């Protein structure tokens with residue numbers, strides 16, 4: 001979809017001290033690239049929302065400069081600056097006495113779009129967020145589910161095609177299943193639109209799932225680390241970050257680590273036309289008690305184990321099919337989930353053209369996870385002290 005692409009956001013030495021002396025944000029420097037999706041995370045009260053609201057000047061910084069695209073928003077009329085920044089909040093903030101249509105049309109009308117252009121845009125935005133315009137445009141907010149209200153909130157924020165989107169716990173108020181769906185949908189919307197998105201969440205899994213980079217704050221608005229999810233999880237910069245992302249960060253890394261061809265194992269392969277006796281001989285020479293059946297075009301057909309390789313006939317007569325496969329580029333988490341779900345010792349991996357590439361086993365998933373540790377990553381999980389600690393935790 002054509003539209004305004006994202007612009008850079010720069011915070012330079014930004015601080016906020018509230019009137020009662022609370023230091024919410026201290027000397028914050030943060031540079032967000034155009035089109036980047038950045039999550040602000042940290043414990044309650046660490047200044048995430050304050051930071052977000054200083055960008056659209058709902059809160060005035062006490063020091064520093066905030067530049068959005070070419071505009072120093074700290075020196076611009078905030079009402080004008082806000083037109084370039086869609087804003088989505090947890091409770092959505094839809095106008096209760098206006099229809100969905102009128103809610104979405106708010107900013108386009110404000111900036112003087114004519115009726116026809118505004119009406120087209122409302123339809124386009126409802127379709128973008130997956131709500132049928134004929135059904136929903138005329139409804140009032142109380143006639144929608146929480147998830148639908150949230151989607152209308154996103155549609156409204158995007159309606160005037162701003163380059164920047166600011167979101168404060170955008171999916172916080174919906175149930176976990178709707179939340180998963182909304183997150184996936186938002187990712188695909190963002191992939192199409194390429195806006196610059198700053199969003200606040202206290203949910204590290206949401207940040208890992210959605211963000212290109214994660215900014216981790218500690219109380220007092222100090223930036224502890226600003227890096228991509230794999231680095232935050234695999235190489236936490238400080239003890240604070242390690243604690244915040246949790247002792248199960250190793251598991252979380254599964255979700256951000258893609259399957260690569262180098263990670264795969266290569267058990268023996270046979271073709272469907274081969275006699276079973278030949279397949280048996282192939283398996284007997286290999287450490288694995290099975291062979292993968294691949295046809296002449298490199299497509300996966302199934303597998304045979306030693307037990308199938310008896311009697312006359314060909315591999316095609318006795319081979320078994322797979323319940324599941326994964327592709328190179330899918331996450332290790334997906335692979336492990338399939339292995340566990342199907343109680344399988346191994347899982348075939350295809351390329352984007354459905355050609356067989358190799359297999360993953362629980363061991364190779366683990367090896368891949370270790371290989372993908374970001375540079376400079378200490379592996380606290382593997383140190384004697386950490387092992388000791390875990391043992392104490394277990395016995396405590």
Ligand SMILES: Nc1ncnc2c1ncn2[C@@H]1O[C@H](COP(=O)(O)OP(=O)(O)OP(=O)(O)O)[C@@H](O)[C@H]1O
Nearest residue numbers: 018020022024043044045046047048049050051202
């Ligand atoms: N208007 C205000 N006056 C005084 N202190 C404030 C004000 N607004 C926020 N604070 C304080 O500033 C600090 C940062 O608040 P902020 O809302 O930015 O945190 P947060 O990280 O978004 O927290 P949460 O996750 O709980 O929403 C907190 O200590 C909060 O109590």
